[in-house]
Amino acid sequence: MHRHIGLTAFPVKHLPFAVCLPWLIVLAVKSDNGVVSRLEDLLKLDMAPFTDKIIAEYIWIGGTGIDIRSKSRTISRPVEYPSELPKWNYDGSSTGQAPGEDSEVILYPQAVFKDPFRGGNNILVICDSYTPSGEPIPTNKRCRAAQIFSDQKVIDEVPWYGIEQEYTLLQTNVKWPLGWPVGGYPGPQGPYYCAVGADKSFGRDISDAHYKACLYAGINISGTNGEVMPGQWEYQVGPSVGIEAGDHIWCSRYILERITEQAGVILSLDPKPIEGDWNGAGCHTNFSTKSMREEGGYEVIKKAILNLSLRHMDHISAYGEGNERRLTGKHETANINTFSWTEPEAGIADRRCLGVVVDDLGYLEDRRPASNMDPYVVTSLLAETTILWQPSLEAEARAAKELQLQV
Known part of the structure; x- marks a missing residue:
């Protein structure tokens, strides 16, 4: 017989803000000119009826080993697997992961999740980081873990x-x-x-x-x-x-x-x-x-x-x-x-x-x-x-x- 992990349930009070699912839009104080209302309307836009393009949020771990970084890019069509996504790059000197004179770091997509903030076919992409020559950078702990789990x-x-x-x-x-x-x-x-x-x-x-x-x-x-x-x-x-x-x-x-x-x-x-x-x-x-x-x-x-x-x-x-x-x-x-x-x-x-x-x-x-x-x-x-x-x-x-x- 298998033993399963015991889990519990929890509590907390209402805060002076509202978080609305599925798109998690925070309701701010309404301005007289309606600017906030129009912003909310844009944030909740469903793009699917008008374009096949999606937004992919590339996520990686920064130089402290605990800070999370991310940036967005447009993908031409909906995707399901990380292998369908292109590699990308970022300035590692700005995240404490590369020197200023050689700062390019390459992101490898590794896992895909649905994006609860943008909704639709938009996605969150967990990435790990490599040098342009393909070597994992020192803060890339996923690479070593993947080696162990592939044994x-x-x-x-x-x-x-x-x-x-x-x-x-x-x-x-x-x-x-x-x-x-x-x-x-x-x-x-x-x-x-x-x-x-x-x-x-x-x-x-x-x-x-x-x-x-x-x-x-x-x-x-x-x-x-x-x-x-x-x-x-x-x-x-x-x-x-x-x-x-x-x-x-x-x-x-x-x-x-x-x-x-x-x-x-x-x-x-x-x-x-x-x-x-x-x-x-x-x-x-x-x-x-x-x-x-x-x-x-x-x-x-x-x-x-x-x-x-x-x-x-x-x-x-x-x-x-x-x-x-x-x-x-x-x-x-x-x-x-x-x-x-x-x-x-x-x-x-x-x-x-x-x-x-x-x-x-x-x-x-x-x-x-x-x-x-x-x-x-x-x-x-x-x-x-x-x-x-x-x-x-x-x-x-x-x-x-x-x-x-x-x-």
Whole structure:
């Protein structure tokens, strides 16, 4: 019997703006001369009856490894697959990805989604970046991930991922969480998680608009909920197979960034946006292989735990910037320097465990990744460590003893 990733539902209050689907047009204050109204009419234009041309929004990851960039181009006809799209270029010196004297960077289309902002046949295109000679630039983490996921051993194991993306909404001018008094604090944590009500839930319109826009786009979003810290939310993407998990998370982040842009709210993926007695923001990654999902899967999971424990610091170093501020041993985390795991009893696991939570058959949950992690890096590293990497027998025996595992 397969175990499936558990998902929940969430909350937030109405904001002083309106986000309308399917095209996600923000309704601004009407001007006396009707200029805003005419702008809205143009934004909602359906081009399909008049032209076969579509707008493709090319999306890529910038020089920080977390910033999202995009630009638009006209395509002569509707397309379904990235192979139908031309490569494009951009000025890498303006994104921190190339020197000024040799700044051209080439975009390779890799995944196509429907565009919930423009509607019709218009599309969002997830790309990765290369030099003009065809070499992946250093910030192109998708290329290495694709290599790992194209290994036949990995293909045969059909790796599934379910990613829990947490994020925080901030007020624009003060960069303080949405719903918090400016310069002050709300009541302590407790009543906000999955809560309902104007005094407990802040940003529901954004979360709900994002949920629907992701479904429209074709992203495999599975659910969403309000988080423990007020102004903080989570959504889940998956189960997704292989490289698709990273493509879907990056596109979902782009859509969320666009929605918060329209709403006049700042999106933060900082793993510890508010210091003190407040939960941080993670990106828990649920993972399984074909062998884990079949009879005898528990033994495969235990072997995966051994491998993960031996490469703990390799994973931590790749699991997001500022994660040390989140993984402190408090607020449902373990210390960043300690690998720990637990077996759930009656479906309940120690949520402070840093490493993984295992079920008797099905999947493990890696609770270490920060909210700003690169999903290409995390998903491919999990596959590499648990499927491809082989530790020495001595290291394996030592880890088994330390973790009290018999494999």
